[in-house]
Amino acid sequence: MERKLFHSVTLNLDKCKGCTTCIKHCPTEAIRVRFGKAYIIEERCIDCGQCIRVCPHRAKSAVCDSFDALSDFRFNIALPAPSLYGQFHNLTDAGLVLTGLLRLGFDQVYEVSAAAEYLSDYMRSEYLKTHDLPRPAISSACPACVRLIRQRFPELMRHVVPHAAPVELAAMLARREAAEQTGLSPGEIGVFFISPCPAKVTASRLPVGLEKPVMDGVLSMTDVYTRLLPVLKTIREPEVLPQAGLMGIGWSVSGGEGAALLNGNYLAVDGIENVIQILEDLEDEKLPDLTFIELNACTQGCVGGCLTVENPYGARMRIKKLMKGLPVSRNRFTFKGEDRDVVKFDYELQYVPVFVLDEDRAAAMEKLAKIEALEQQLPGLHCGSCGAPSCRAFAEDVVLGRASEEDCIFKMRERMQYMAGSSDADEYLPAPFRHKKDLPPHGHKK
Amino acid sequence: MPDAIRMRFDVDGDDFAGAGVASSEVKRALKKLGMPPDLVKRTAICMYEGEINMVIHANGGVAMAAIRPDRVEIELCDRGPGIADVELAMQEGYSTASEQARNLGFGAGMGLPNMKRYADEMTIDSRPGEGTTVRMVIRAR
Numbered sequence: 143m144e145r146k147l148f149h150s151v152t153l154n155l156d157k158c159k160g161c162t163t164c165i166k167h168c169p170t171e172a173i174r175v176r177f178g179k180a181y182i183i184e185e186r187c188i189d190c191g192q193c194i195r196v197c198p199h200r201a202k203s204a205v206c207d208s209f210d211a212l213s214d215f216r217f218n219i220a221l222p223a224p225s226l227y228g229q230f231h232n233l234t235d236a237g238l239v240l241t242g243l244l245r246l247g248f249d250q251v252y253e254v255s256a257a258a259e260y261l262s263d264y265m266r267s268e269y270l271k272t273h274d275l276p277r278p279a280i281s282s283a284c285p286a287c288v289r290l291i292r293q294r295f296p297e298l299m300r301h302v303v304p305h306a307a308p309v310e311l312a313a314m315l316a317r318r319e320a321a322e323q324t325g326l327s328p329g330e331i332g333v334f335f336i337s338p339c340p341a342k343v344t345a346s347r348l349p350v351g352l353e354k355p356v357m358d359g360v361l362s363m364t365d366v367y368t369r370l371l372p373v374l375k376t377i378r379e380p381e382v383l384p385q386a387g388l389m390g391i392g393w394s395v396s397g398g399e400g401a402a403l404l405n406g407n408y409l410a411v412d413g414i415e416n417v418i419q420i421l422e423d424l425e426d427e428k429l430p431d432l433t434f435i436e437l438n439a440c441t442q443g444c445v446g447g448c449l450t451v452e453n454p455y456g457a458r459m460r461i462k463k464l465m466k467g468l469p470v471s472r473n474r475f476t477f478k479g480e481d482r483d484v485v486k487f488d489y490e491l492q493y494v495p496v497f498v499l500d501e502d503r504a505a506a507m508e509k510l511a512k513i514e515a516l517e518q519q520l521p522g523l524h525c526g527s528c529g530a531p532s533c534r535a536f537a538e539d540v541v542l543g544r545a546s547e548e549d550c551i552f553k554m555r556e557r558m559q560y561m562a563g564s565s566d567a568d569e570y571l572p573a574p575f576r577h578k579k580d581l582p583p584h585g586h587k588k
Numbered sequence: 589m590p591d592a593i594r595m596r597f598d599v600d601g602d603d604f605a606g607a608g609v610a611s612s613e614v615k616r617a618l619k620k621l622g623m624p625p626d627l628v629k630r631t632a633i634c635m636y637e638g639e640i641n642m643v644i645h646a647n648g649g650v651a652m653a654a655i656r657p658d659r660v661e662i663e664l665c666d667r668g669p670g671i672a673d674v675e676l677a678m679q680e681g682y683s684t685a686s687e688q689a690r691n692l693g694f695g696a697g698m699g700l701p702n703m704k705r706y707a708d709e710m711t712i713d714s715r716p717g718e719g720t721t722v723r724m725v726i727r728a729r
Contacts, residue, residue: 296625297625297626297628297629422615425632426611426633427629428636497619498619498620498621503621503622506620506622507593507655508590510593510621511593514593
């Protein structure tokens with residue numbers, strides 16, 4: 143079921159200076175530096191956006207669709223992620239943002255938070271009541287986390303709730319309802335998500351668990367925010383009523399999805415490194431019995447996405463303010479018969495064994511033995527000069543044919559020393575790695 | 589092909605935070621080899637419980653793993669106080685863990701029973717006053 147790869151996270155070659163910042167921060171060790179430029183090992187990338195956040199040269203970015211795409215359709219629907227509401231100062235009513243979206247040229251808005259409430263209700267009334275399913279159930283809402291599980295935690299895939307994410311459900315329902323209302327064919331309707339993160343952009347083209355894309359495009363939240371700001375100043379009264387309550391809007395912050403289950407026995411984890419740690423612990427049965435685990439790759443949840451404008455903590459505070467005074471939920475999952483299946487995955491999650499050294503066990507063992515042996519000979523400084531994030535990753539690259547042993551400056555120095563027959567090769571090392579004895583120890587004394 | 593990938597770890601006594609390094613390293617290696625997920629999980633649990641035991645009861649020791657194509661062999665050696673009554677120690681809920689270990693959430697008396705449950709073979713060789721060696725085999729099913 144693995145289709146052609148697409149990633150929203152991309153590199154601007156002109157801006158990349160080939161520094162090693164991103165390789166160190168990538169949670170799946172998916173980046174290497176070669177010929178002075180970073181390069182992404184596509185099958186490893188989970189689109190978490192870490193590299194976009196840390197790049198000092200702003201060379202990494204998320205590819206999104208442009209507003210021009212709206213002209214391809216006769217009727218356009220905006221699907222705002224609830225994190226959008228957290229971007230504005232003193233927003234008292236989400237309806238103002240929805241009205242603003244109509245002014246920007248959309249014919250209709252469908253809040254993703256409304257679809258989130260359907261999913262929460264479905265989880266409460268059906269999934270959590272089915273007792274033979276693996277516990278804890280793991281949220282499938284964050285595509286970066288789901289991708290991570292498929293790569294590194296195959297044992298946990300069966301825990302992942304096999305439901306479409308709120309935005310996917312929103313897209314399907316919005317298109318269906320609009321087709322009924324307008325009499326247009328579904329293909330004449332454009333459905334556009336306003337996304338806080340690149341993982342959702344990738345998931346819109348290659349949906350997880352769904353056969354076909356359900357959206358026509360994804361707009362960057364930053365882009366939409368910039369266009370909305372001047373428009374919002376001209377709106378006095380909202381012309382659209384918000385369709386979601388506090389539960390749906392709460393999905394935008396870490397803990398919101400869990401809280402909406404009305405079952406206190408859940409854990410909400412945010413930040414990709416924390417997510418990895420908790421999945422390791424869950425795999426090793428180190429966690430207490432839990433009903434549900436909510437995972438968000440970004441700090442504080444979707445409000446921490448790298449396409450947002452406001453910092454995650456500020457946005458969280460605004461979301462919490464906005465939630466006050468709202469009804470708990472405005473949407474119940476009242477679908478009947480086959481229609482109930484609208485939330486379900488079309489197929490089971492597939493394992494993506496990108497970290498396995500070789501499909502053949504014997505060959506894999508041979509490679510691992512070589513990697514461990516080579517790693518022993520490397521300095522363990524993880525300096526990144528070879529373009530790999532660590533000595534271990536470098537050893538693996540060498541054995542897998544992605545790098546040469548002499549890409550390590552220390553290995554190269556050994557060889558130069560051997561050829562020159564002297565130890566003057568220290569000159570070729572950066573200062574922190576030189577062994578000159580005449581340098582002052584911990585040299586800060588004057 | 590090497591007959592086994594061998595890994596050896598010194599486990600520090602009293603380092604509760606550092607315990608788990610051996611099990612996570614072995615787990616990482618098993619995943620790179622594409623070993624069955626179920627074997628990976630059982631090995632990680634057995635290894636971790638063993639490591640923790642060495643930290644809590646024996647002031648550390650040595651944890652070793654030999655990864656073979658169809659199984660993992662684990663050996664945990666310590667020079668701790670030994671186990672006076674192995675049968676009693678194997679009972680769920682029985683523990684001689686210190687107050688300090690209990691305060692950290694350990695000492696529930698599930699370590700050895702869990703190892704027994706997840707390993708396909710397990711032997712305990714213990715001499716009071718000399719130390720304990722626990723050997724486990726986890727097979728691919």
